[in-house]
Amino acid sequence: MSTVIIDGPNVTQGIQTGTEHHGHEHHEQHFIWKYIFSQDHKVIGRQFLVTGIIWAIIGALFSVFFRLQLGFPDQTFPIMEKFLGDWAKGGKLSPEFYYGLVTMHGTILVFFVLTAGLSGTFANILIPLQVGARDMASPFMNMLSYWFFFAASIFMFVSLFVQTGPASGGWTTYPPLSALKEASLGSGVGMDLWLISMSLFVVSSLLGGLNYVSTVLNMRTKGMTMTRMPLTIWALFFTAVLGILSFPVLFSGFVLLIFDRNFGTSFYLSEIFIGGKALPHIGGSAILYQHLFWFLGHPEVYIIMLPGMGMASEVLSNHSRKPIFGYFAMIISLVGITVLAFLVWAHHMFVTGMSPFLGSIFVLLTLLIAVPSAVKVFNWLTTMWRGNIRFTVAMLFAIGFVSMFISGGLTGIFLGNSALDIHLHDTYFVVAHFHIVMGVSAFMGMFAGIYHWFPKMFGRFMNNTLGYIHFFITFAGAYLIFWPMHYEGIAGMPRRYYDYSAWESYKQFISMNGFISIVAIIVFFAQLLFVYNFFVSIWRGRKVTVQNPWGSPTLEWTTPIKPGHGNWEGEIPEVYRWPYDYKDDGNGNDFIPQTTPLRPGEESH
Amino acid sequence: MSGFITIVLILLVFIIIYQIGKAGEYAAVLREEAKSKAATNRTIAWLLVAFFILGMYGIWKCNQLFEGKMLPPSASEQGVNYDSMFTVTLIVTGIVFFATQAVLFWFAFRYQSTEKRTAFYYPHNNKLEIIWTTVPAIAMAALVAIGLRNWLNVTSDAPKDANIVEVVGKQFNWLIRYPGKDGVLGKRDFRKINDATNILGLDWNDKDNMDDIIAQNGELHLVVNKPVKLIIGSRDVIHDVGLPHFRMKMDAVPGIVTTMWFTPRFTTTQMKEMTHNPDFVYEISCDQMCGKGHYSMRGTVIVETQAEYDAWMAKQQSYYAMNNAPAAPAAGAEQQEQKTDSVKAVTMK
Ligand code: HEM
Numbered sequence: 001m002s003t004v005i006i007d008g009p010n011v012t013q014g015i016q017t018g019t020e021h022h023g024h025e026h027h028e029q030h031f032i033w034k035y036i037f038s039q040d041h042k043v044i045g046r047q048f049l050v051t052g053i054i055w056a057i058i059g060a061l062f063s064v065f066f067r068l069q070l071g072f073p074d075q076t077f078p079i080m081e082k083f084l085g086d087w088a089k090g091g092k093l094s095p096e097f098y099y100g101l102v103t104m105h106g107t108i109l110v111f112f113v114l115t116a117g118l119s120g121t122f123a124n125i126l127i128p129l130q131v132g133a134r135d136m137a138s139p140f141m142n143m144l145s146y147w148f149f150f151a152a153s154i155f156m157f158v159s160l161f162v163q164t165g166p167a168s169g170g171w172t173t174y175p176p177l178s179a180l181k182e183a184s185l186g187s188g189v190g191m192d193l194w195l196i197s198m199s200l201f202v203v204s205s206l207l208g209g210l211n212y213v214s215t216v217l218n219m220r221t222k223g224m225t226m227t228r229m230p231l232t233i234w235a236l237f238f239t240a241v242l243g244i245l246s247f248p249v250l251f252s253g254f255v256l257l258i259f260d261r262n263f264g265t266s267f268y269l270s271e272i273f274i275g276g277k278a279l280p281h282i283g284g285s286a287i288l289y290q291h292l293f294w295f296l297g298h299p300e301v302y303i304i305m306l307p308g309m310g311m312a313s314e315v316l317s318n319h320s321r322k323p324i325f326g327y328f329a330m331i332i333s334l335v336g337i338t339v340l341a342f343l344v345w346a347h348h349m350f351v352t353g354m355s356p357f358l359g360s361i362f363v364l365l366t367l368l369i370a371v372p373s374a375v376k377v378f379n380w381l382t383t384m385w386r387g388n389i390r391f392t393v394a395m396l397f398a399i400g401f402v403s404m405f406i407s408g409g410l411t412g413i414f415l416g417n418s419a420l421d422i423h424l425h426d427t428y429f430v431v432a433h434f435h436i437v438m439g440v441s442a443f444m445g446m447f448a449g450i451y452h453w454f455p456k457m458f459g460r461f462m463n464n465t466l467g468y469i470h471f472f473i474t475f476a477g478a479y480l481i482f483w484p485m486h487y488e489g490i491a492g493m494p495r496r497y498y499d500y501s502a503w504e505s506y507k508q509f510i511s512m513n514g515f516i517s518i519v520a521i522i523v524f525f526a527q528l529l530f531v532y533n534f535f536v537s538i539w540r541g542r543k544v545t546v547q548n549p550w551g552s553p554t555l556e557w558t559t560p561i562k563p564g565h566g567n568w569e570g571e572i573p574e575v576y577r578w579p580y581d582y583k584d585d586g587n588g589n590d591f592i593p594q595t596t597p598l599r600p601g602e603e604s605h
Numbered sequence: 606m607s608g609f610i611t612i613v614l615i616l617l618v619f620i621i622i623y624q625i626g627k628a629g630e631y632a633a634v635l636r637e638e639a640k641s642k643a644a645t646n647r648t649i650a651w652l653l654v655a656f657f658i659l660g661m662y663g664i665w666k667c668n669q670l671f672e673g674k675m676l677p678p679s680a681s682e683q684g685v686n687y688d689s690m691f692t693v694t695l696i697v698t699g700i701v702f703f704a705t706q707a708v709l710f711w712f713a714f715r716y717q718s719t720e721k722r723t724a725f726y727y728p729h730n731n732k733l734e735i736i737w738t739t740v741p742a743i744a745m746a747a748l749v750a751i752g753l754r755n756w757l758n759v760t761s762d763a764p765k766d767a768n769i770v771e772v773v774g775k776q777f778n779w780l781i782r783y784p785g786k787d788g789v790l791g792k793r794d795f796r797k798i799n800d801a802t803n804i805l806g807l808d809w810n811d812k813d814n815m816d817d818i819i820a821q822n823g824e825l826h827l828v829v830n831k832p833v834k835l836i837i838g839s840r841d842v843i844h845d846v847g848l849p850h851f852r853m854k855m856d857a858v859p860g861i862v863t864t865m866w867f868t869p870r871f872t873t874t875q876m877k878e879m880t881h882n883p884d885f886v887y888e889i890s891c892d893q894m895c896g897k898g899h900y901s902m903r904g905t906v907i908v909e910t911q912a913e914y915d916a917w918m919a920k921q922q923s924y925y926a927m928n929n930a931p932a933a934p935a936a937g938a939e940q941q942e943q944k945t946d947s948v949k950a951v952t953m954k
């Protein structure tokens with residue numbers, strides 16, 4: 001078995017020319033090292049993607065189950081019993097398991113799909129290819145990052161099967177509920193597994209993030225100055241920075257929680273009477289956990305959002321055949337968002353009894369973050385203005401991304417203003433807000449990325465017809481699902497309720513909940529259509545026959561159609577210009593690759 | 606079995622769509638690819654326009670659908686400001702929403718690729734960027750100004766003459782404690798809690814506790830037009846006192862005392878008339894995930910006139926009296942005379 005650590009010169013020989021690379025010659029690698037414990041960033045990226053897709057199916061399926069309960073509280077669904085066994089006796093979810101499903105749905109989609117599955121995939125695939133590096137700064141750590149994620153996945157998956165059920169206190173797992181076994185079934189073993197899993201996840205995230213940052217800073221090819229990097233790279237870079245600085249804080253929060261749960265400490269516990277007796281804990285603060293959680297929690301939502309922003313920028317510009325408008329403004333707004341993301345966390349805690357003065361500061365900083373967000377939207381719109389727009393599936397998803405980001409960003413302005421948040425907090429308004437921005441919009445950015453870079457990842461195209469169907473059902477479905485939730489939230493309807501039938505103030509919404517559930521199920525099947533398209537296209541899709549199918553100036557399209565480990569045959573190309581030179585190259589092309597030297601008299605951007 | 610058949614059917618549908626799609630694409634490649642691509646592009650552009658128009662129609666329909674199902678006007682004075690601030694924010698964001706979405710779909714349609722069109726190389730324009738940085742900044746500043754005025758108003762100290770009521774959450778119901786004649790809530794200690802006879806852990810050495818009244822049915826009685834200050838706590842996990850009709854909300858955190866105050870504007874009876882709903886009731890919803898019974902943690906608020914309130918209050922018995930036999934400590938004897946020998950307290954599950 002040959003070595004797996006690959007350095008420059010060998011790679012040149014290891015890669016054959018032509019469209020398909022099979023890795024023979026003297027670099028023949030065993031299947032295990034090539035596809036499983038691979039250190040090739042492209043393989044690791046695809047591993048993250050496939051794992052993310054599997055988790056997404058599980059997480060979405062859970063939402064189908066709990067939406068059935070929510071939409072049709074007085075009906076039974078025997079099919080659920082088949083899947084869930086005792087948890088859905090007679091085809092009706094038990095409240096405990098309903099909350100377990102909601103919690104797992106949130107955890108899985110926020111962390112496993114939209115963090116690992118999203119940054120893990122695209123940071124891995126795009127960073128080396130777009131900055132012109134043969135691999136990550138540390139391929140080994142990069143591999144570890146995936147395998148820590150895999151281990152985290154195993155623990156989370158196992159927690160679904162323990163007798164007392166998975167964690168069920170919501171994805172935010174606030175103590176004391178999550179700290180005391182007496183408080184809920186899900187706070188038993190399920191919660192321990194959740195904490196172990198999430199701790200491993202933090203490690204994975206840090207290993208990945210450190211790698212992304214050092215690769216971007218140190219491994220750029222000749223001529224690839226920071227200001228010649230595509231916005232995808234800028235976005236992924238700041239995503240990694242956010243993660244590195246905030247995940248450790250979450251981790252410390254978890255450690256204290258583990259101590260409170262198992263070793264009798266009182267970090268979060270004070271003056272509690274539960275299960276028929278008074279607990280000895282005194283002096284802790286349940287609110288401390290919320291600070292530690294949201295110090296990550298808010299940056300986390302931007303960790304989820306930024307990759308989509310970067311990819312949407314790239315896709316919008318490419319398929320409009322126009323440079324992104326305001327490249328520097330885009331970078332500066334990313335900086336603004338990154339910095340402010342650390343200074344707004346307490347807007348999730350306006351009604352915890354915080355000092356009103358402190359609340360005021362957080363209102364100010366929170367609404368400030370709307371400014372760079374607005375700048376980005378205006379720049380995307382102007383990018384399309386007077387373009388020559390090709391409606392590829394990726395482009396449609398990028399347009400959907402912008403539409404969703406606008407809708408969800410605007411509701412943030414309500415929530416960020418504490419005086420309004422008092423009423424809206426923990427209602428369906430919040431649910432609508434964050435599903436639209438962080439759920440749907442981020443997914444749309446991810447889909448744009450998948451459809452756009454699928455040819456680079458697998459050497460084939462995804463099927464367009466299926467893609468168009470996928471897009472329109474998802475786009476329409478997302479609005480049908482989440483738009484009405486705003487009204488429910490404004491009417492005060494609390495989130496995380498198993499059944500509203502007993503409430504005079506909310507029972508008029510039950511039929512609307514039923515409608516939402518039906519649309520959600522349709523959208524779920526549309527996502528399965530995507531999954532089907534994805535996997536079938538890997539082996540059966542139309543083959544890519546040209547090196548640069550989208551006519552893109554960026555570096556990843558200068559590699560062979562199926563690049564091997566090391567990415568480029570021969571030298572890594574040198575870069576001479578910015579990544580958005582969509583202008584006439586004099587030979588009938590409407591773009592100039594980054595690798596083309598400036599023409600005499602031409603000024604760089 | 607039926608599940609299996611469904612799955613097979615779904616797969617079949619996927620395969621068929623996929624094959625048709627693929628065949629279509631190959632056919633397009635064989636024919637003139639450029640032409641068929643142009644046709645697809647046009648179709649999609651029209652679909653986007655249709656989407657926008659249907660979307661706007663849908664929003665209008667949705668508004669109609671929800672009309673009459675929303676909350677009545679704020680039942681608290683503080684909430685009146687909330688309602689007007691909400692309207693202002695809705696107008697500002699609504700304008701931005703319609704404008705930007707319209708521009709997005711319009712550009713998509715207007716600048717769809719055609720053979721004749723070439724894209725306009727337009728990398729930046731500093732003036733534009735400055736404009737659309739400062740305008741949102743000013744708009745935000747205005748919203749912050751309105752917001753902070755209301756926020757500081759709502760979170761300010763309660764007036765001195767406010768009634769005081771304690772609301773304590775526990776899995777899964779609300780316990781309400783009134784201070785009784787002396788107007789003072791006595792001390793309590795979680796170590797003294799006993800579900801049978803001392804549900805809130807009142808300290809019987811504290812005289813202020815002797816006349817305190819505890820309602821275990823989660824009924825919060827308030828006097829209309831009289832400010833009330835709620836002292837909020839929790840026995841076990843975090844709960845949240847949610848009063849949607851009053852536009853109020855505050856967490857109930859174990860180990861920490863939180864407060865909120867407001868002035869009810871309409872009695873329950875008035876609200877029944879205003880909403881034409883004889884079943885109308887002000888509800889307290891728990892707004893912080895607190896375990897399996899979270900969704901059933903319901904309390905009610907009864908807003909009444911001072912006279913009705915006084916009449917109701919006169920019928921209440923102090924918690925001490927309810928739970929201590931006549932032979933209780935002397936301190937209690939002077940307080941209330943109509944003692945019952947009932948020792949039990951209705952404990953809720
Ligand atoms: C204009 C920018 C935004 C503002 C002002 C804003 C403001 C807020 C506020 C104040 C809350 C707390 C609401 C509450 O719990 O009462 C909130 C919740 C949330 N926001 Fe945003 N937001 C913005 C954009 C975003 C973006 C871009 C994302 C995601 C990518 C996001 C994701 C979330 C999530 C996940 C929650 C809810 C967390 C939970 O309670 O479970 N927000 N937002």
Ligand SMILES: [Cu+2]
Nearest residue numbers: 298345347348
């Ligand atoms: Cu936030």
Ligand SMILES: [Cu+2]
Nearest residue numbers: 844891895902
């Ligand atoms: Cu509760």
